[in-house]
Amino acid sequence: MRIHIQNPPDDPHFEITEAQWRAALSRSPGLPEMDVSFARDDAGFAAAIGEAEVLLTWTRQLRARFPKGALPGIAPRLRVIATTSAGLDPAAPFDWLPDSIALLNNRGTHADKAGEFGIMALLMLHTHMPAFADQQRRGEWTPHFASTIEGRRVVIVGVGSLGGGIARRARQFGMHVIGVRHGRDPHPDCDETHPNEALDQILPGAEFLVLTCPLTERTRNLLSRERIARLPPGARLVNMARGPVWDQEAVLDALESGHLGGAVTDVTVPEPPPAEHRIWHTPGMVVTPHVSSDDRARYNDRTLDILMENLRALRDNRPLPNRVDPAKGY
Amino acid sequence: MRIHIQNPPDDPHFEITEAQWRAALSRSPGLPEMDVSFARDDAGFAAAIGEAEVLLTWTRQLRARFPKGALPGIAPRLRVIATTSAGLDPAAPFDWLPDSIALLNNRGTHADKAGEFGIMALLMLHTHMPAFADQQRRGEWTPHFASTIEGRRVVIVGVGSLGGGIARRARQFGMHVIGVRHGRDPHPDCDETHPNEALDQILPGAEFLVLTCPLTERTRNLLSRERIARLPPGARLVNMARGPVWDQEAVLDALESGHLGGAVTDVTVPEPPPAEHRIWHTPGMVVTPHVSSDDRARYNDRTLDILMENLRALRDNRPLPNRVDPAKGY
Numbered sequence: 312m313r314i315h316i317q318n319p320p321d322d323p324h325f326e327i328t329e330a331q332w333r334a335a336l337s338r339s340p341g342l343p344e345m346d347v348s349f350a351r352d353d354a355g356f357a358a359a360i361g362e363a364e365v366l367l368t369w370t371r372q373l374r375a376r377f378p379k380g381a382l383p384g385i386a387p388r389l390r391v392i393a394t395t396s397a398g399l400d401p402a403a404p405f406d407w408l409p410d411s412i413a414l415l416n417n418r419g420t421h422a423d424k425a426g427e428f429g430i431m432a433l434l435m436l437h438t439h440m441p442a443f444a445d446q447q448r449r450g451e452w453t454p455h456f457a458s459t460i461e462g463r464r465v466v467i468v469g470v471g472s473l474g475g476g477i478a479r480r481a482r483q484f485g486m487h488v489i490g491v492r493h494g495r496d497p498h499p500d501c502d503e504t505h506p507n508e509a510l511d512q513i514l515p516g517a518e519f520l521v522l523t524c525p526l527t528e529r530t531r532n533l534l535s536r537e538r539i540a541r542l543p544p545g546a547r548l549v550n551m552a553r554g555p556v557w558d559q560e561a562v563l564d565a566l567e568s569g570h571l572g573g574a575v576t577d578v579t580v581p582e583p584p585p586a587e588h589r590i591w592h593t594p595g596m597v598v599t600p601h602v603s604s605d606d607r608a609r610y611n612d613r614t615l616d617i618l619m620e621n622l623r624a625l626r627d628n629r630p631l632p633n634r635v636d637p638a639k640g641y
Numbered sequence: 642m643r644i645h646i647q648n649p650p651d652d653p654h655f656e657i658t659e660a661q662w663r664a665a666l667s668r669s670p671g672l673p674e675m676d677v678s679f680a681r682d683d684a685g686f687a688a689a690i691g692e693a694e695v696l697l698t699w700t701r702q703l704r705a706r707f708p709k710g711a712l713p714g715i716a717p718r719l720r721v722i723a724t725t726s727a728g729l730d731p732a733a734p735f736d737w738l739p740d741s742i743a744l745l746n747n748r749g750t751h752a753d754k755a756g757e758f759g760i761m762a763l764l765m766l767h768t769h770m771p772a773f774a775d776q777q778r779r780g781e782w783t784p785h786f787a788s789t790i791e792g793r794r795v796v797i798v799g800v801g802s803l804g805g806g807i808a809r810r811a812r813q814f815g816m817h818v819i820g821v822r823h824g825r826d827p828h829p830d831c832d833e834t835h836p837n838e839a840l841d842q843i844l845p846g847a848e849f850l851v852l853t854c855p856l857t858e859r860t861r862n863l864l865s866r867e868r869i870a871r872l873p874p875g876a877r878l879v880n881m882a883r884g885p886v887w888d889q890e891a892v893l894d895a896l897e898s899g900h901l902g903g904a905v906t907d908v909t910v911p912e913p914p915p916a917e918h919r920i921w922h923t924p925g926m927v928v929t930p931h932v933s934s935d936d937r938a939r940y941n942d943r944t945l946d947i948l949m950e951n952l953r954a955l956r957d958n959r960p961l962p963n964r965v966d967p968a969k970g971y
Contacts, residue, residue: 324786423789427764427814434761435770443929444774450916454930456654458938459753483813484757586780599773600784608788 312343312622313388315363317372318351325395326351327367327611335615342622360386367618370396377407391625393618393633397421397472397604398641400526400553405637415621415633416641418472420613421604425523425551426476428603432575433481433519434460436547441573441595461485466517468510468533469524470498471641473551473604477521489513493639514541519549526553527640536561545572551603554580559590566595577603642673642952643718645693647702648681655725656681657697657941665945672952690716697948700726707737721955723948723963727751727802727934728971730856730883735967745951745963746971748802750943751934755853755881756806758933762905763811763849764790766877771903771925791815796847798840798863799854800828801971803881803934807851819843823969844871849879856883857970866891875902881933884910889920896925907933 318326332347348359366389377385393415408414439455446453463486467474470490478488478500490501491513497504505513520542524530534557548571550557559580565571573595584590590598621631635641648656662677678689696719707715723745738744769785776783793816797804800820808818808830820831821843827834835843854860864887878901880887889910895901903925914920920928951961965971
């Protein structure tokens with residue numbers, strides 16, 4: 312089997328190396344013989360793609376590499392496209408993708424790191440850290456006390472890999488965890504699991520709300536201005552999904568009015584925001600630069616382990632565990 | 642038995658009420674009959690102290706209430722002084738305290754809350770949150786990635802109630818926890834426990850250092866400029882003890898030089914610091930206003946439960962579990 316790994320052109324942190332590939336192979340014995348090629352530039356891509364059966368690539372390169380209708384000519388032997396992102400919204404719409412090719416996301420790389428970031432953000436919001444940061448800027452010492460977070464209600468919208476990692480940590484701290492997801496399957500780390508359609512009924516009880524759903528046409532503006540108004544006064548938000556999943560201007564307005572008690576966001580619109588954007592200095596808002604779920608030290612190893620797991624399924628004619636449904640977008 | 646509860650004069654948040662007293666009694670059946678009085682002013686204190694056998698009071702009132710040599714005249718029947726603080730440094734030196742009177746601290750009220758604050762601070766430091774706060778002030782989006790905190794080494798100086806609570810949480814996140822304490826008793830939530838004398842040898846391996854020891858003459862300036870220099874480059878600090886336990890100016894210098902990778906402090910010198918103090922704007926420093934260990938919602942209940950536990954020991958002629966050794970100061 313011929314595999315081509317197309318690395319990012321300008322981000323050596325995430326460049327998958329031949330040593331990492333060999334290490335991953337040694338963790339997954341029994342796979343068929345594989346020829347692997349690596350490239351980070353256009354010439355390397357062009358040289359390898361004609362023979363490749365499996366492509367591992369950065370998500371945001373996909374639409375530019377494969378204009379609509381062009382893929383069968385460019386990559387006639389391709390069967391699997393594996394990506395290094397959990398969220399495939401940069402590759403949507405999927406009009407460039409023939410039905411015969413399996414598109415894989417990288418779900419599973421992020422759970423532990425996202426769980427740590429998520430519980431940190433929840434504890435920061437509960438402990439009034441955004442207010443203390445505002446006070447620190449002014450040289451002001453005004454205590455605001457907080458109890459332990461035990462018993463507080465957190466609603467997690469999207470309990471896949473990211474949200475599930477957060478649910479697990481939140482339970483360790485005794486929070487009451489309410490998962491919201493597509494469908495009705497209960498999640499083992501949630502005290503309650505509800506379908507997306509129940510969101511409007513759940514919002515008034517959400518002391519904490521975490522967004523960890525994929526960005527699709529169904530989740531764009533999911534946390535709209537109207538839904539923000541349904542949250543209880545003082546509610547606190549964490550966005551680890553994508554900027555367009557909430558109405559960012561409405562969030563900033565609600566922080567300024569005092570309706571919301573604080574927010575931590577790892578994603579913005581636009582991303583990055585210009586230096587003069589109001590998001591930087593809205594009281595109660597903590598901005599981090601899209602770092603919540605990437606465990607750099609372990610990222611490539613986990614990415615390759617997930618690829619190997621899918622290649623094993625391919626060998627055995629089982630459904631590929633990371634295959635994305637282009638109609639749903641995840 | 643006559644108990645007097647002297648509440649703070651000006652802090653209704655921490656005023657112990659008769660309802661809280663009755664609730665605590667109902668949680669501790671079998672104690673002897675008790676007469677209880679409450680006051681928050683000098684007149685109430687003067688009216689009750691002559692008959693009181695047990696006094697529950699705020700620590701910082703003690704030296705003013707009982708000038709050296711005056712206690713036997715003011716409170717001839719007093720046997721126990723219970724305080725609402727874990728750290729009794731505001732009452733030191735203890736030259737005003739007759740040997741016959743048991744002085745109790747409030748050790749045990751703070752463990753859960755301190756554990757939450759401590760792990761939040763460690764995760765913030767690990768995730769580069771102090772740098773992101775500096776960047777946010779400038780409107781700057783520069784990602785710095787962090788792996789999970791698993792396997793990182795944290796040294797906790799003082800594994801009593803506060804430090805023990807942090808050790809327990811740090812272990813849940815897979816950190817390697819090194820406790821430093823008076824004596825050689827191993828701590829159940831530490832991977833290693835070392836006596837204070839070993840500190841100089843331990844510092845070069847401390848990726849994270851947490852101060853949770855009492856302030857005594859032995860711990861004043863414990864983290865001196867010389868010891869800060871022994872820490873590895875990029876080490877990160879958390880101070881939940883007292884400001885004078887570290888050399889604050891040396892910490893700020895080491896943040897500015899880049900030797901330290903960040904710090905979260907809940908205590909300062911002086912406390913509070915004036916608005917123009919450099920601590921507010923030193924890069925990498927996060928200041929919180931002495932809120933790390935006080936769980937306001939549960940504080941009074943836990944304080945009374947600890948008092949009841951000690952009164953039960955008094956009734957049974959057992960050693961009082963919260964009795965302080967004035968020679969050691971804790």
